[in-house]
Amino acid sequence: MLPSERHAIILEEVSRQPAVSIRALTERLGVSRETVRKDIEQLAQENKLNQVRGGATSVRTHEPPMVDRTQTNREGKERIGSYVASIVPDGASVIIDSGSTTLAAAQALATNHQYLTIYTNDLTIASVLSPAASEVTLLGGRLDFSENATMGPDTLDHLSQYNAEYALIGVGGISARTLFTDFSLEGASLRHMMIERSQRPLLLADSSKFDVIGKVAMKPLPLDVSLVVDSELPKDIFEALSSEPVEIVRV
Amino acid sequence: MLPSERHAIILEEVSRQPAVSIRALTERLGVSRETVRKDIEQLAQENKLNQVRGGATSVRTHEPPMVDRTQTNREGKERIGSYVASIVPDGASVIIDSGSTTLAAAQALATNHQYLTIYTNDLTIASVLSPAASEVTLLGGRLDFSENATMGPDTLDHLSQYNAEYALIGVGGISARTLFTDFSLEGASLRHMMIERSQRPLLLADSSKFDVIGKVAMKPLPLDVSLVVDSELPKDIFEALSSEPVEIVRV
């Protein structure tokens, strides 16, 4: 088995689970402990994974908490928000996903618009838009503490009653190999339905999402979407997206 | 199982519930008590959680729920809240109405309980109880800006899917002539259904509600309820209530 094969397998394992042990890898790869250790050492230097005692962990096992996320690449998120506010006309109906990027968009909408109809599962976004919209519908369901948003089957049920002209969707991560990924299955299902339920879905991804791989792959995009980004996409991601029904908007 | 895997699992547990026991973790992780204890010790040093006897608790000290200091009769509401917290056992399921009196009760519940199942239409109450409950379900629907709570047919629909052991209901006003009244039709319908959907409904009314007449009369009480008040009821109201299926609790 070639080193590159081993590396690929190690990376696959580590992206499928949050961590792998050297012990497990020696069996899977049929090589010695020491070889696996050196492979991991090498991959860790390339920032493909984290080396920990006894094995390796994925570079990003958990999504950082919301409080931190609102601060990362704030300027990029604000630029995306302004763009969204410029293309969504006043009076439109908009489904808005939870997250820090969509929150930035909601804040931008709140300053320019008055007669929006909003559907969202994010409590913060609902509060932000409440004074600036004709009507805000909060999707019901189990409250996820860290996201401050509702999730789960009830939320899907509730959303299924509505259609909107626009949808603002956040993504967990984009990479060339896995395309769009998410950090929870519930979140992925919800976002998928949000896309289906709108005429014009906008995927919002600031540059901090590039090359990030979440643990859940998103289902294939059901229809044409626009991907709004704040900086040039890495070339490999750009090429990987060329076969998808995605229009890329750089703002 | 790698140390980092264990840490991730422990943190996940502690973010899902407000507390985990070492006992439960030893089973979940398949390692000895001492190992779990040391893991917790380590995570506690990193401020990822709190170490307590027998386990760990979430580090989240829920953000100061900006108490409205202009709130009328705050002391009375707090007394009602403490009483409610004393009779609702931990682990119970509770429907909670929106409003300042029920918010006081929610705050009291949050300090004493850990494993409640909550259904509420009030965003503030949901946030307050989120770290202190096993599960918080936010009822979906149109967001009422002034109440910071959801209302309307969607909310009724959603609530109709649930039953709970307790319900904490606020009232708009109580008077001898009109008995219980409310300020909106939507609110009255919702409160009525909340009473129907619980085994043990508690109407909470501090003294600022006495002799107040809202514009909507509440439908007759569907079953026995307890009315929790913080001071002696005016005599005329007391007599008017004597023919109703109401047990009056003075706290």
Next chain:
DNA sequence: AAAGAAATTGCCAATCTTTGCCAAGTCTGA
């Protein structure tokens, strides 16, 4: 309500196991 018994838990020390790291040896393909 208080006292005592039983169970749980924290903490420590000794022991066993696993892992990291290094050096030397072995294998393989050009």
Next chain:
DNA sequence: TCAGACTTGGCAAAGATTGGCAATTTCTTT
């Protein structure tokens, strides 16, 4: 043959388990 890659073996360090004991909590009984 030789250079690079892999394995093997050994040792020290880190990690994990076990058992013991005291402190604390919980349950019982009076």
